[in-house]
Amino acid sequence: MVFILGVNFGEHKLVRKALESFYALGPQTARRILAKYTIHPTAKIGSLPPKTVTALTAELSTMTIENDAKRVVRDNIARLRDMGTYRGRRHAMGLPVRGQRTRNQTESARRLNQIERRG
Template sequence: MPRVAGVDIPDKPLRIALRYIYGIGPHHAALICQEAGIEGQTRASTLTEDQLAQIAGIIEANHLVEGALRRQIAQNITRLRDIRCYRGDRHRRGLPVHGQRTKTNARTRKGRRKTVAGKKSVKTMK
């Protein structure tokens, strides 16, 4: 398995394999292939050491990836919490941040359902 930017990339076409690096999606993978002058369909295992070094250099110079990107995102969220803005409060409470509904759905952010005791409906007798 070739290693680029500290990540083992699988033996797949290069434009797909580069997406295994945190912070590189389809668009950036295509741009990196184009800038390096390598066909996107080329298998990652067939790349030479020079080509891998060239790709690693392009990523280092132009893209924020892996640990540095994760650190920056964490700092941004911490800043939002510290200034006590609405988005920071939503992060603190573990609720959706971007305006999604929470009456139904939002289970990914809220976690498993918590059953509340005493919520039985009252039946009326006629």
Template sequence: MYLLGVNLPDEKHVWFALTRIYGIGQATGQSICDRLSIHSQCKLKDLPESKITELSQLLNSMKIEAELRRDVRNRITHLSQIECYRGRRHKASLPVHGQRTRTNGKTAKRLNGRWLKDRAFSTSSAVAVSNIPPTSFSFSFPKPPLAPVPSIWSTVRRFIRFI
């Protein structure tokens, strides 16, 4: 069954099939079934049309799928713009909720910051930039004058003279 842009499996129980929708977990799926008085063992293919229309009306009133994703993305970008701790952790692709980073940080590095990464630049443009020949102009800061440092051997010779 295709409901609100999501293909729901017909052979599954209704509460479990609803978990395919982003923003609906098992507890929310069961509470939706309780609210619509759908039996917990009822499969999606056995649902009458009247219950399907009630279900779609109820889901339309909830914040799910694209609207929820957009809201989450806006919250994360807001955190990064105000430069709070959680926003900086998202920017750096590090764990946000105080988890350790010495050994377990791979999942956070994969997930956090994916809303913030600029995808406008690809690897091909980075290669093109590295192929640009360097300019002939070079600038270096003048080195400050250093006091003469005696070598280790001159220090040893002085020490031996005093013995």
């Protein structure tokens, strides 16, 4: 097991997939980090030297990921709701925000926006 930023990863997990498992860190950012530390895209975490693992942990600790990114998104939605914008009202009602149909398929939007209605 390799320990990166508070998460244990198995030896056989791809480094790219391990990086993408962090919230707010997508494929493009993962590729950029791999290129910065000259890690092959199909490299496994178990094959990384400890020095590189430490460098990856230090790089991730400077980025806005996981709880910090979730807090930023939550604050942005709260700001929209406080201003009373159209998007803020749609979030508050649990309806689709970005112009999707509401005649038939709103069930997933209601499920995903349910957290935002509380508070």
